Amino acid sequence: MSQTTNTILMIRPVNFRMNEQTAVNNYFQEDLNIKNAEINAKAQVEFDDFVEKLRAVGVNVIVENDDELMDTPDSIFPNNWVSFHENGDVGLYPMFAENRRRERRDxxxxxxxxxxxxxxxxxxxxxxxxxxxxxxxxxxxxxxRINSKAYCALSPRADEELFIEFCEDFEYTPVVFTAYQNVDGKRLAIYHTNVMMCLAEKFSVICLDSIDDKKERKNVIKNLKQDGKVIIEINESQMHQFAGNMLQVKGENDQRYLVMSKAAHDSLTPKQVADIERFCPILSSSLETIETCGGGSARCMMAEVFLPKV
Structure with missing residues (x-):
């Protein structure tokens, strides 16, 4: 069992824009006030540059083009609808936004x-x-994957019972909590766990401040420490620069990299960078348009492929 993979599936956008159906509970999205065609063109440049950087260090990136007829503005984030596992199993997931359900394609x-x-x-x-x-x-x-644990921050897009069902089917021990962010003076649930937390082989980058319940926070810390993970804390303003939305991948000669956006990288302190680089180099790429309109970042764009080879 491995925590990291060398193979990543990415979907190149053809109709990327701010998705009005996801904006209701993704508080990271912002309107850029430019034409959709321009937004998509900028997103494509960011996407292509990102893919090039991954391939340059030896990551096997499989790029599939989005289907223009589908009108799927968020197809650039495939990790939300599918997961691929070492035993050849594939998980297909229920999506909050109706127009995102069309992203699931044979x-x-x-x-x-x-x-x-x-x-x-x-x-x-x-x-x-x-x-x-x-x-x-x-x-x-x-x-x-190594310690058979699954972490989930509950939100309108993460139902507890479904999560428990997933854990039973895939044989993971559930670690459940709720993570919050400040929105207009209120504490509201963060829409996805992977914007406030990243799990690598030997460490976790996490915004512990977002877990308001002390017992839940203690439980998350306990589980991470139990499994020998070094905890690298980020604060809420760094989380808003997508510093939690990172993924560790394997490049050439099994070299590990922690992949993130330029905004995430720029938000880190020298100490946090040093803490990460004790384990592996950082690979970052500018994803400004994708982050602003899509409310997701580098991690969301990469669906890890752990499937066995025929």
């Missing part, structure tokens, strides 16, 4: 099989959408 599975990956079994939770329950993939669920 073409993606066909492409992975063409690339030599084996899909044995699809575990489909999407019928929960009919009941109004959601669990948005590895946006909602942070997997400690």
């Amino acid at each position: 073409e993606v599975f066909i492409r992975l099989e063409k690339e030599g990956f084996q899909i044995n079994n699809i575990i489909d939770y999407t019928s929960a959408e009919d009941e109004g329950f959601f669990l948005e993939g590895t946006g909602s669920i942070l997997l400690d």
Whole structure:
């Protein structure tokens, strides 16, 4: 069992814009006041530059183009609708926004099989959408694959019962909590776990300040320490620069990298950078348009492929 992979699936956008259906509870999104075509063109440049940087260090990036006819403004964030596992299982997840449900496409599975990956079994939770329950993939669920633990911050996009069901199906021990952010003077639930927390092999970057309940915070710390993870804390303003939205990947010769956006990297203190670089180098790329309009960052753009090779 491995915590990191060398293979990443990414979806190149064709209709990227601010998604009005997700803005209701993604408080990271902002309107840029420029034409959608311009937003999409800028997002494509950011996407291509990011892919190039990943490939330059030896990450195997499989790029699938979005389908223009689908009108899926958030397709650039595939990790919310699918997860790929070492035993050949695939998880399919129920999405809060109706226009995001169209992102789930068989073409993606066909492409992975063409690339030599084996899909044995699809575990489909999407019928929960009919009941109004959601669990948005590895946006909602942070997997400690080595220690078989799954962390989940509950929100309108992460239902506790569905999360427990996932943990039973995939044999993970659940660690449940709620994380909050300040929005117009109120403490509101953060929409995805992976914007306030990152799990790497030997460390975790986490905004502990966002877990308001002391017992829940203690429990998260206890679980991380139990598994020998070094905790690297970020504050809420760094979280708003997407400093929690990071992913550790493998490049050439199994070299690990912690991948993040330029905004996230720039928000870190020299000590935090040094703490991370004790474990692996940082790889960052400018994702300004994608972050501003999409309310997601580097981690959200990468769906990890752990599937076995045929």
